[in-house]
Amino acid sequence: MTVPIGIHDISMATGQYAMDLAELARRNDVDVNKYYIGLGQTTQTVPAADEDIVTMAAAAAKQIVAKHGVDGIRTVLFATESGIDQSKSAAIYVQDLIGLSSATRAVELKQACYGGTSALQLAAGIVARDPEQRVLVIASDIAKYDVDSSGESTQGAAAVAMLISANPNLAVIDETVGLYTAHVQDFWRPNYRSTPLVDGGLSVRAYLEAVEQAWKDYESRGGRSVTEFAGFCYHQPFTKMAYKAHTRLLELKGIDATEARLYADLSPTTIYNRAIGNSYTASLFVGLMSLLDHAEDLDGRSVALFSYGSGCVAELFSLTMVDGYREHLRTVENRAAIAHREPITYEKYRALREFALPEDGSDVTLDATSRSPFRLTSISGHSRIYEASHAR
Numbered sequence: 503m504t505v506p507i508g509i510h511d512i513s514m515a516t517g518q519y520a521m522d523l524a525e526l527a528r529r530n531d532v533d534v535n536k537y538y539i540g541l542g543q544t545t546q547t548v549p550a551a552d553e554d555i556v557t558m559a560a561a562a563a564k565q566i567v568a569k570h571g572v573d574g575i576r577t578v579l580f581a582t583e584s585g586i587d588q589s590k591s592a593a594i595y596v597q598d599l600i601g602l603s604s605a606t607r608a609v610e611l612k613q614a615c616y617g618g619t620s621a622l623q624l625a626a627g628i629v630a631r632d633p634e635q636r637v638l639v640i641a642s643d644i645a646k647y648d649v650d651s652s653g654e655s656t657q658g659a660a661a662v663a664m665l666i667s668a669n670p671n672l673a674v675i676d677e678t679v680g681l682y683t684a685h686v687q688d689f690w691r692p693n694y695r696s697t698p699l700v701d702g703g704l705s706v707r708a709y710l711e712a713v714e715q716a717w718k719d720y721e722s723r724g725g726r727s728v729t730e731f732a733g734f735c736y737h738q739p740f741t742k743m744a745y746k747a748h749t750r751l752l753e754l755k756g757i758d759a760t761e762a763r764l765y766a767d768l769s770p771t772t773i774y775n776r777a778i779g780n781s782y783t784a785s786l787f788v789g790l791m792s793l794l795d796h797a798e799d800l801d802g803r804s805v806a807l808f809s810y811g812s813g814c815v816a817e818l819f820s821l822t823m824v825d826g827y828r829e830h831l832r833t834v835e836n837r838a839a840i841a842h843r844e845p846i847t848y849e850k851y852r853a854l855r856e857f858a859l860p861e862d863g864s865d866v867t868l869d870a871t872s873r874s875p876f877r878l879t880s881i882s883g884h885s886r887i888y889e890a891s892h893a894r
């Protein structure tokens with residue numbers, strides 16, 4: 503008998519500040535409904551200067567190890583688009599900060615926003631080989647575009663940590679998946695840039711093409727039909743993208759994509775992302791957490807997930823919820839992480855954007871502003887120095 507493998511626990515962290523998109527609308531002199539309604543975004547997380555993908559990742563992962571301990575965790579897979587080093591894996595910093603054993607495999611994975619899904623599937627493979635092991639999967643990103651570019655309205659930041667194990671408390675990862683890869687220059691970030699190059703219109707078209715192709719591959723592998731799913735989670739660069747994607751899928755299957763149908767299928771998945779903004783690798787899983795925290799009981803029901811990473815790689819996969827999963831959710835903590843962000847003006851956001859870590863190798867000490875359990879204290883001798891604040 504094969505043992506069920508899936509998500510045993512899932513937790514999130516986000517950054518210190520939140521900018522209402524009304525602030526950006528004021529700056530850009532556009533109707534705020536372009537952002538609130540046209541993109542489906544209300545606020546975006548803006549990290550403090552002493553926060554980065556590692557501090558958010560460690561803050562999310564700390565919640566998992568506090569509840570489940572570290573026994574059996576021999577692998578940490580860290581997916582990110584906003585890596586802090588060209589060579590050293592961000593997973594090593596997290597392994598150290600949260601006190602995992604040195605007998606750990608700590609690796610970073612990259613494929614734009616898709617990386618978290620690849621980590622999830624690789625983790626399932628590791629657990630299938632040895633069901634005694636548990637794998638910590640982390641997706642952490644700061645989505646940052648050029649200032650005064652159209653991408654600025656789709657920024658955000660968050661980390662999601664997941665414990666992948668046999669006999670999971672939350673959800674079983676189903677085996678059938680649909681895959682799609684195509685060489686497309688819709689969004690990419692050469693090594694010499696801190697922000698991506700993006701062709702917004704092409705990226706939306708490439709995403710929609712990927713929905714169709716991944717679904718067709720999924721069907722050809724004997725996957726479920728659309729009507730068998732109790733929920734649909736899409737990667738959400740902005741929440742309206744999920745509506746565009748689901749419309750494409752329903753039309754492909756000859757189902758009328760009425761407003762009521764779209765709202766019923768998608769609205770619970772968009773509540774957190776509307777407030778956080780894009781979080782690249784984490785975004786799909788923030789959507790999943792939003793669904794689980796807001797949907798009616800999904801015991802025994804299946805949820806379809808569509809992961810898209812520009813460039814592009816896409817995967818359609820599904821989870822089947824374990825009976826009683828709702829007893830293991832972190833709804834209060836998740837809502838608090840979003841609600842406790844400090845509102846900031848456009849001017850404060852711009853000042854944070856203008857502050858940049860040195861690129862010439864010089865040392866810097868950062869003011870302590872983050873309320874996260876972990877912060878970046880300094881750059882010293884070309885190294886990032888982090889601290890855990892037990893008071894936080």
Ligand code: CAA
Nearest residue numbers: 533535536539540541615652653656702705706709739812
């Ligand atoms: N009231 C209501 N709606 C309004 C409005 C108003 N007053 N004014 C405009 N709108 C609507 C527009 O009609 C449009 O809706 P539709 O797309 O449904 O027609 C929407 O608001 C956005 O308007 P624009 O297309 O004019 O917006 P823009 O030029 O500012 O560009 C964007 C939007 C392309 C998403 C841009 O923000 C961008 O490039 N973002 C980064 C790239 C991105 O997120 N791509 C998504 C797919 S790629 C991916 O998923 C990977 C990833 O994470 C990056």
